[in-house]
Amino acid sequence: MGMISIFADGAALMIGSLLVSVLLCSLAWMAADRLHRPWAALVMLAVVVCGLLVSPLEQSLFVRMVSVFTVVGALLLSFVVLDRSVKQETAEITRARMPRHPRVNRRH
Secondary structure: OHHHHHHHHHHHHHHHHHHHHHHHHHHHHHHHHHHOOOHHHHHHHHHHHHHHHHOHHHHOHHHHHHHHHHHHHHHHHHHHHHHHHHHHHHHHHHHHHOOOOOOOOOOO
């Protein structure tokens, strides 16, 4: 019975911290999407992780695991942020290259 409780505690700790991390990352992404600033999600996650690690809660294994999973989630989220910023820059360049008044080919 002792062995089962060890595995159950470990599984609950892992699944719970992973769920909290996914929740934090998705909330940060939704907030940044509402602000129309994708990079703000990374800033919010960095603030949350630093706040968790500085607080007295840092001694908890659950909080440390949430911090680690949140950092991994932020790294994965950075790929989306970079992809969106590249697409936005490309769209801005394309808009800038388009002529203001399109020429109409008229046959005389």
